[in-house]
Amino acid sequence: MIKQSIIENVIEAALSTGGDFSEVFIEDKYVNRLELQSGKLEKSISGRDFGIGIRIFSGLQSIYTYTTDFSEEGLLLAAKRAAHAIKGGANGTIHPLRKEAFNPIHQIAQMPRTVKHARKVEFMRKANEIARNYDERIRQVGLRYIDEEQHVLIANSEGKFVEDTRVHSRLSIQATASDGVEMQTGFYGPGAHAGFEFIENLDLEHYAGEAARIAITMLGADECPSGKFPVIIDNEFGGVIFHEACGHGLEATSVAKNNSVFANRIGEKVAPDIVTYIDDGTLPNEWGSLNVDDEGEKTRKNVLIENGILKGYLIDKFNARRMNAEATGSSRRESYRFNPTSRMTNTYIAPGTSTPEEIIASTENGLYAKYMGGGSVNPATGDYNFAVSEAYLVKNGKIDRPVRGATLIGNGAKTLQLVDKVGNNLAHGAGMCGSISGSLPVNVGQPMIRISEITVGGTKGE
Amino acid sequence: MHITEFQEELLKKAVDAGFKEAEAYYERSESFQCMIFEGEIDSYETSEDSGLGLRGLYNGKMGYAYTEKIDEDSIPFLIESAKANAEVLDEDDGSNIFEGSKEYANHAFYSEELAKIQIQEKIELIKSIEKKVLAYDPRIVTLNYCVLQDFSGDRMLANNKGLSLKEKKNGLVIFISTVVKNGEEMKTGSFIKLTRDFGSLDADKIAKEAAEEALSNLGEQSIPAGKYTIIMRHDAAASLLATFTPIFSAENTQKDQSLLKGKVGVKVASDVLTLLDDPFHPDAVAGSNFDGEGVATKTHAIVSNGILETLLHNRKTARLDGVETTGHAHKASYKSTLTITPLNMFIAPGEKSKADLMASIADGVLITNLSGLHSGTNTISGDFSVAATGFHIKDGKISTPVKQMTIAGNFFDFINDIEEIGSDLNFLPGGYGSPSLRVKELSVTVD
Numbered sequence: 034m035i036k037q038s039i040i041e042n043v044i045e046a047a048l049s050t051g052g053d054f055s056e057v058f059i060e061d062k063y064v065n066r067l068e069l070q071s072g073k074l075e076k077s078i079s080g081r082d083f084g085i086g087i088r089i090f091s092g093l094q095s096i097y098t099y100t101t102d103f104s105e106e107g108l109l110l111a112a113k114r115a116a117h118a119i120k121g122g123a124n125g126t127i128h129p130l131r132k133e134a135f136n137p138i139h140q141i142a143q144m145p146r147t148v149k150h151a152r153k154v155e156f157m158r159k160a161n162e163i164a165r166n167y168d169e170r171i172r173q174v175g176l177r178y179i180d181e182e183q184h185v186l187i188a189n190s191e192g193k194f195v196e197d198t199r200v201h202s203r204l205s206i207q208a209t210a211s212d213g214v215e216m217q218t219g220f221y222g223p224g225a226h227a228g229f230e231f232i233e234n235l236d237l238e239h240y241a242g243e244a245a246r247i248a249i250t251m252l253g254a255d256e257c258p259s260g261k262f263p264v265i266i267d268n269e270f271g272g273v274i275f276h277e278a279c280g281h282g283l284e285a286t287s288v289a290k291n292n293s294v295f296a297n298r299i300g301e302k303v304a305p306d307i308v309t310y311i312d313d314g315t316l317p318n319e320w321g322s323l324n325v326d327d328e329g330e331k332t333r334k335n336v337l338i339e340n341g342i343l344k345g346y347l348i349d350k351f352n353a354r355r356m357n358a359e360a361t362g363s364s365r366r367e368s369y370r371f372n373p374t375s376r377m378t379n380t381y382i383a384p385g386t387s388t389p390e391e392i393i394a395s396t397e398n399g400l401y402a403k404y405m406g407g408g409s410v411n412p413a414t415g416d417y418n419f420a421v422s423e424a425y426l427v428k429n430g431k432i433d434r435p436v437r438g439a440t441l442i443g444n445g446a447k448t449l450q451l452v453d454k455v456g457n458n459l460a461h462g463a464g465m466c467g468s469i470s471g472s473l474p475v476n477v478g479q480p481m482i483r484i485s486e487i488t489v490g491g492t493k494g495e
Numbered sequence: 496m497h498i499t500e501f502q503e504e505l506l507k508k509a510v511d512a513g514f515k516e517a518e519a520y521y522e523r524s525e526s527f528q529c530m531i532f533e534g535e536i537d538s539y540e541t542s543e544d545s546g547l548g549l550r551g552l553y554n555g556k557m558g559y560a561y562t563e564k565i566d567e568d569s570i571p572f573l574i575e576s577a578k579a580n581a582e583v584l585d586e587d588d589g590s591n592i593f594e595g596s597k598e599y600a601n602h603a604f605y606s607e608e609l610a611k612i613q614i615q616e617k618i619e620l621i622k623s624i625e626k627k628v629l630a631y632d633p634r635i636v637t638l639n640y641c642v643l644q645d646f647s648g649d650r651m652l653a654n655n656k657g658l659s660l661k662e663k664k665n666g667l668v669i670f671i672s673t674v675v676k677n678g679e680e681m682k683t684g685s686f687i688k689l690t691r692d693f694g695s696l697d698a699d700k701i702a703k704e705a706a707e708e709a710l711s712n713l714g715e716q717s718i719p720a721g722k723y724t725i726i727m728r729h730d731a732a733a734s735l736l737a738t739f740t741p742i743f744s745a746e747n748t749q750k751d752q753s754l755l756k757g758k759v760g761v762k763v764a765s766d767v768l769t770l771l772d773d774p775f776h777p778d779a780v781a782g783s784n785f786d787g788e789g790v791a792t793k794t795h796a797i798v799s800n801g802i803l804e805t806l807l808h809n810r811k812t813a814r815l816d817g818v819e820t821t822g823h824a825h826k827a828s829y830k831s832t833l834t835i836t837p838l839n840m841f842i843a844p845g846e847k848s849k850a851d852l853m854a855s856i857a858d859g860v861l862i863t864n865l866s867g868l869h870s871g872t873n874t875i876s877g878d879f880s881v882a883a884t885g886f887h888i889k890d891g892k893i894s895t896p897v898k899q900m901t902i903a904g905n906f907f908d909f910i911n912d913i914e915e916i917g918s919d920l921n922f923l924p925g926g927y928g929s930p931s932l933r934v935k936e937l938s939v940t941v942d
Contacts, residue, residue, distance in 0.1 A: 061564075070750060073586065074583055074584050076559075076832045077559070077581075077583050078559040078560065078830075078831075079560045080548075080560060080562060080563075081562045082830075083563045083564040084544060084563055093535070094535065094536055094538075094539070095537070097538065097539070097541075098540065100542065100544060101545050101546065101563045102543065111543065114541055118536070150582070150583040151583060154583055172751050173750060173751050209751070216754065217873075217876055218873060257880075259720050259903075259938065259940035260720070290532065290637065292637065292639045292674065372538060372540060407869055409867050409882075411683055414681050416899050418867035418881065418899075419870065420870040420880065438880045438903055439880065440871050440881065442882050442901050442940075442942050444899075444942075488899075488901075488942040489940070490882075490900070490938075491880065492903040492938050
C-alpha cells in the first residue's frame with residue numbers, strides 16, 4: 034500500500050524525540066451499503082476509506098496521530114507532529130522490519146467486491162418477501178446490507194510487519210407491525226467475518242421470519258410489570274448481558290487504571306462454579322473474529338473466568354505496560370482514526386448441563402427474555418441496563434404471555450454471582466460494540482442462562 | 496492534487512460519463528485531543544484528514560460514492576461506483592441536484608481567537624482542572640476521563656449547476672468523568688462542555704461542577720417503585736428529545752415509521768410546549784448556514800403551544816408532501832447518503848427555576864441522567880424504558896439520591912404530560928437543547 038522504505042522513515046521520525054516505541058497502521062477499506070425500504074431499493078453507496086495512524090509510546094504516555102495524506106512528506110510531517118509531544122529522552126531502538134506470514138484462520142470464498150449489486154439485492158428482496166408475507170399486519174420492512182473489505186498493514190519499531198485482509202458481510206432485517214393504533218418492531222442482524230458466501234448460505238426464512246414474528250408478538254403484548262424476578266435469558270444474542278455486565282469491566286481500558294470492579298482480583302471467585310467466560314477471536318469466520326488484532330498480534334482464546342474464578346483480562350500493548358502484563362491479542366480499533374485499545378472479539382459463556390426445558394420448568398414465577406436488545410454499562414461502577422426486545426412472563430414452570438417494554442438493570446459484579454442455571458445450547462449473535470476505540474463488530478454468546486434475581490423495569494408498575 | 500482542481504475535474508468527467516447532474520461534497524478536518532491521568536498526559540492525539548463524496552443523477556437515479564484517497568486514480572473509482580449504485584436503485588424518485596437558494600445567512604461557526612490558542616495552554620487548562628477536581632473532596636477517587644478535545648474543519652459543496660458553498664467551523668470540548676467512593680458505595684458523575692470561547696473556561700468553576708455532580712450521587716436510598724411526578728433536568732430532557740427527533744422527520748412519516756403522520760396542524764403536545772429549530776442559536780455552538788443539499792437554513796417552529804407546525808423536510812420529502820423544504824437535509828459526512836435531522840432543536844424556555852418547578856411536589860423524582868437510550872427506546876411506538884440517575888424529591892426539595900432506576904413511558908404521552916417548563920435552557924454538544932421540565936408522571940422502578 035505504501036513503500037516499505039517510507040514506512041521505515043516514518044517509524045524513525047516518530048522516535049526522533051525520545052519515544053521508545055512507534056507503530057504505523059495503514060488502512061485501505063472498500064465499503065458497500067445498500068438499503069431496501071417498502072420493497073424498493075432506496076439507497077446504495079460505495080466508498081473507499083484510506084488513512085494512516087501513527088502511534089508512539091514514551092513510558093506510560095501514548096501519542097496518536099492520523100492522516101489521510103499518504104505522501105511521504107505528509108506522513109513524515111504527521112510523525113513529527115506526534116513526536117513533538119514528547120520532550121527529551123534517548124531515541125528508542127529500531128529493529129529492521131521482518132515480514133510475518135501466517136495462515137489465515139478465516140477463509141473468504143467470494144470477495145463481495147466481485148459480486149454485482151443486483152445479486153446482493155436479490156437476497157434483500159427475498160428477505161423482504163419472507164417478512165412481508167409473515168402476517169398482513171407487517172406494514173414496513175427495512176433491509177440493510179453491508180460489506181467491507183479492509184486491508185491493513187501494521188509495522189512497528191520492534192520489527193513487526195504484518196498485512197491482513199478482513200472481510201465483513203451483514204444483512205439486517207427490521208420489521209414493523211401495526212394494528213392501526215400502535216406500532217412494534219422486530220430486528221435480526223446476522224453477520225460474519227466472511228465474503229458473499231455468508232449471504233448466499235443465510236437461512237433467510239429463519240432470520241426474516243423471526244424479525245416479523247417478534248414485531249407481531251410484541252404488538253399484542255401486555256405492558257411488562259416492574260419488580261425483582263428470576264430472569265431466564267435465552268441463548269445467542271442474550272449473551273449481550275455479560276458483554277455489558279462483565280466483559281467491559283475485564284478490558285484493560287478500565288482495569289489498568291483500577292476503574293473496574295474486577296481490577297486486582299485475579300484468582301478470586303467472582304461467579305458461581307457453573308460460569309466460564311471466554312473471549313475467542315479465532316472462531317472461524319465469526320463476526321467478531323480476526324486473524325491478527327490491530328497491533329498485528331495473533332488473536333487467541335482468552336479464558337477470562339473459569340469455573341467462577343477470575344483468570345485473565347483483555348490486554349493491549351499500551352495497557353500491558355501499566356499492568357505489567359502480556360498483551361492478549363485483543364487490541365482493536367474501528368479504523369485508522371482510532372488509537373487502538375483492548376476490546377472484546379467473540380465473548381461467550383461456555384455451555385453447562387441444563388436443558389432449556391429444565392430451566393423453564395424449574396422457574397415458578399419470572400421473566401423469560403427470548404431476544405435481548407442492546408444495553409450499556411458504566412465500567413467504573415458496573416451498573417448496567419438492557420432492553421429486552423421479546424419477553425414473556427413465566428408462571429409455574431411454563432411460558433405465559435408476552436410482555437413489552439422490559440428493561441433490566443443491575444450491577445454486573447453482583448448479577449454474575451446470581452447465575453444459577455447454565456444451559457447446554459451455546460450459540461453466538463452478532464452486534465456492534467461502541468467504546469473509546471470506535472464501533473466494532475463483536476459476537477456475544479451464551480447458552481440459555483437463569484439469574485436468580487434482576488430488577489425489571491416496566492411500564493405497568495408492580 | 497489540489498482539492499478545487501480535483502472537484503472541477505471530477506464534475507466534468509462525471510458529466511462526460513453520462514451523469515446529468517453531479518455534486519462534489521468535500522470535508523477536511525483537524526483535531527487535537529489530550530487525556531490527563533494523575534497529572535500526566537496519558538494520551539495525546541492529533542489528526543488531519545479529508546474525504547470527498549460524489550452524488551450524481553444517472554439515468555434519472557441518484558448514485559453515491561466517496562473516497563478518502565484524493566488522487567487521480569480515485570476519479571474513475573468514484574464515477575464507476577456512483578454509476579453502479581444509481582443503476583441498482585429501483586426507480587427515479589425525482590431527486591435532483593439543487594441550483595442554490597437566493598440568499599444565505601452569514602453566521603460564523605468559526606472563532607479565529609480559538610484557533611490561536613496554543614496546545615500548551617490547552618494542556619495546562621485540562622491539567623489544572625484534573626488537579627482541582629482531585630483536591631476538591633477526599634471522597635474523589637480518580638477521574639476515569641479527563642479530556643480536552645478541539646476540532647476545526649471546513650466543508651465545500653460544489654455542483655455542476657453552478658452552486659459553490661463553503662463553511663468553516665471549530666470548537667473545543669471538555670469531558671470529565673469523576674469517580675467517587677464512600678465506604679463500599681461507588682458512583683460516577685460526568686461533565687461536558689462545548690464552546691468556542693476559550694476565555695470562558697474557568698478551571699475552578701468546571702472542577703467544582705464536575706466534582707459536585709459525582710459527589711451528589713453518594714448516599715443513595717431506595718424508594719418504592721411506582722408512578723411519580725418527574726422533574727427532568729435540562730440535560731436529561733435534551734437527550735430524550737434528541738433520541739426521539741426521528742418522529743419529526745417527513746422521511747419517517749412518509750414511510751409509516753412515525754406516528755406524527757398526518758398530524759401537521761394538530762395538537763400533539765401540551766399547551767406549554769414550543770419546540771424550535773434554530774441553526775444560529777448563540778448558545779448551541781453547532782449549526783450551519785446551509786444544509787446537506789445546499790439549501791439555506793433558517794429558524795423554524797416545529798411545535799407551537801402543542802400544535803405540530805411542520806415536519807422536518809429535505810427537498811425530496813417536501814415535494815412529496817407538496818410543501819417547501821425546511822432545509823433539514825443532513826449529510827453526516829461525505830460518506831453518507833442524505834437523511835433528515837434538525838440543526839439545533841430545542842424546547843423554548845419558560846420562566847421558573849428548577850427549584851421553583853419542584854416546590855409544589857410532595858413526593859417526586861428529579862432525573863439528572865439517562866443511559867441506554869440507544870436500546871431502551873422505540874422511536875416508532877414512542878415507548879421508552881431506560882436506566883436513570885436522580886434524586887428523590889420530598890416536600891418540594893431534593894432529599895436523597897436514588898439507587899439506579901428505570902423510568903418508563905411513551906414519548907407521545909410524555910410531551911402531552913409536560914406541565915411546566917423551566918428557564919434553564921441548556922444545549923448538549925450535539926445541538927439539542929432543553930430547559931428542565933416538570934412532567935405529570937412516569938413509571939419508576941428502583942434497583
